[in-house]
Amino acid sequence: MTVEPAEKLLAPVLSAFWDDPRSWTLDTYRRHEGYQALTKALAMAPDDLIAYVKDSGLRGRGGAGFPTGMKWQFIPQGDNKPHYLVVNADESEPGTCKDIPLLFANPHALIEGIVIACYAIRSHHAFIYLRGEVVPVLRRLHEAVREAYQAGYLGKDIKGTGFDLELTVHAGAGAYICGEETALLDSLEGRRGQPRLRPPFPAVEGLYACPTVVNNVESIASVPAIIHRGKEWFRSMGSEKSPGFTLYSLSGHVARPGQYEGPLGITLRQLLDMGGGMRPGHRLKFWTPGGSSTPMFTEEHLDVPLDYEGVGAAGSMLGTKALQCFDETTCVVRAVTRWTEFYAHESCGKCTPCREGTYWLVQLLRDIEAGKGRAGDLEKLADIADNINGKSFCALGDGAAAPIASSLKYFRAEYEEHIERGGCPFDPARSTAWADTSRTEAHA
Template sequence: MATESPETLLTPVLSAHWDDPEAWTLETYKKRHDGYAGLAKALAMPPDDVIAYVKDAGLRGRGGAGFPTGMKWQFIPQGDDKPHYLVVNADESEPGTCKDIPLMFANPHSLIEGIIIACHAIRSSHAFIYLRGEVVPVLRRLHLAVREAYEAGLLGRNALGEGKHLELTVHAGAGAYICGEETALLDSLEGRRGQPRLRPPFPAVAGLYACPTVVNNVESIASVPALMNKGKEWFRSMGSEKSPGFTLYSLSGHVAGPGQYEAPLGITLRQLLEMSGGMRPGHRLKFWTPGGSSTPILTDEHLDVPLDYEGVGAAGSMLGTKALQCFDETTCVVRAVTRWTEFYAHESCGKCTPCREGTYWLVQLLRDFEAGKATKADIDKIDDIQDNINGKSFCALGDGAASPIFSSLQYFRGEYEQHIEEGGCPFDPAKSVIWADGHHDSAHPEVKA
């Protein structure tokens, strides 16, 4: 009996036609993606029925926490005589995360169609896309797609039915990672400095301009059209019971075939590596992140963990943005963690003391490990500092900064100790311990290619 090839596990939906000529145009989207067919079905349904349909399908947020999308829409109060807003969080800035940018670049109309459906559901007449400002090619392509949608009557006057207008604004941010946090994003969108707000009130009650607001990730909204068009049973036929559907896994790092792999939730890293050619030739997996640098790292012991919200959570990490960064045995864990911590210290908005002060001191201490100045007491010190940040900062940036620290100490405490014993990084090529090609000297036989 023939064995099933790993590639058959893939379920290309959003990425199915990324390589088509002019894949980003309205004409291609309608021809190749059944473009705006899901919108037609949604507009034929009452708004509350659309919310219930998405909720029954089990679509969960694809931006990090995995909160049910339909439930988030349901939180918007009705009959309050206030404007309702939809804000799409396209401020993709997490180290290792790279799914929303190619999605908007190659298939922007899936996002626009999802926005129109969501606005119909929450009774909104104005939506915003908050895009990371550095990605100018994506900004231009979004503007082009929005213009096409206006010209086709999909946006603007009577877009949601007679007398129901819909405006869509594309806003470019200024490159602040903190604006990926939904309330900091709203402050930035209002023209203020991007800093997280105290909650409650939550955005569903008092969000943009103090009005009820839904903030969703790009992939979450872009998944809605296919769900509406092909049905909730089709959507639930993929993934697991609590994490149904398809999603984009971003495979990067020391792998033979990096890229975007669209597959059902619950696939494993082992399966993804099998279909991507594995780690780079002659090397083995040492550690990896399941959802970007803000999620606790895992090791080669977790290759068969189901990559859904429950499976990764049970393994002690978070699925996050499905940014699978894979590192081989030539990588120094302490060095990787130091670079991530430097990023979080730089991007901290400074509003709360644990994050502002804690990330600064973590960077100083971690640099001491690399420079050979650390002592054994410093290992307990960085553990104590991360504990004073994790769960105690104003927003999730602090938690993200602490995640690589405590997880690396859990799995690679010995490597920190080795930095102390050897007076610096044992992975430094200048010290002839581990070379770029993975070879090592006889003084350290425990490090194998």
């Protein structure tokens, strides 16, 4: 058996020219075959374009993995209503950090994808809902949209085809819940961001009660490459059910955190291998495959193929491919408590199980972490998490339950230790990025 160097598994597509000194400009994008897919797409019939994206097997990169082409196909045609495309750039899931660097370095990939998608679904107004807390990205989006209008890729009669498209960049105002597609739509309508009951689904009644496609940034940005290089090329990567390339975001106690773009189905072992492993002298303890809302994994899951079905079969979700890696210096109770505080803070308050449940989870967890936990608390914790999971309008509640259920599954003894010894056995100073540096200095 020949062993290929792990780094040869990488396949930069969206990130292929991020190191160009002016990677975000229209000029650079064009030099890298930018907007060539658009010409090809505009020559196709919209329905054929939808079928093509569907055949490519592209699945949503925002977490749920729903087939992108299918979402487009759900838009009723000939209904005499305006159609809308809303790009979800509200990247806020803890650990997730792919769309923001993508938009900072290569915003035109998204804009080209938007024009193609809107042509396919017959939309004449698209929105990019960008979380507000990333002003450097907002600046570049403003500039990229201006450039695209000036070059005739947006506006009236795009490239002489008679197709019109307006694109509005909309900055949010700080609310994790707005990453949920129906809450995002309420927010874009100028309301509190609270999820809507479905049905009706956004494809039928979305923005302003009109047919709306809501897609993640990476999903839409992947479309131009698929059109330009062909669905066969796309399908040559990944697996039958999870074809294509994607951005994996490696963070935490790893030697070389960052963005790694490669075919779906790569494993964390391969990624760590090429990234230089964990920081020297430390071992992987737990990690998330796709953000904090996906049940955590441990060292035993290093060889799980990181694609939709592989991670699903191992009991978690691919999510946003946010691989947050924590080493043995990290207290799992502290990590889960902090995530739970986040969910409690971000719960919009609409559904009782989530609003009340996350509050009580925080109370219990803070007590356990501080050594004030009591016998029976772990059962209560699991019970509350179970009463949130699947019992709210949106997935925020499920996300809150995931770290609790999974950490209790793999690290119950650590929770018990907190209760039995009446405190936390970990020293947080040892987990910091500079921990080993300062120790070296102190001993020098």
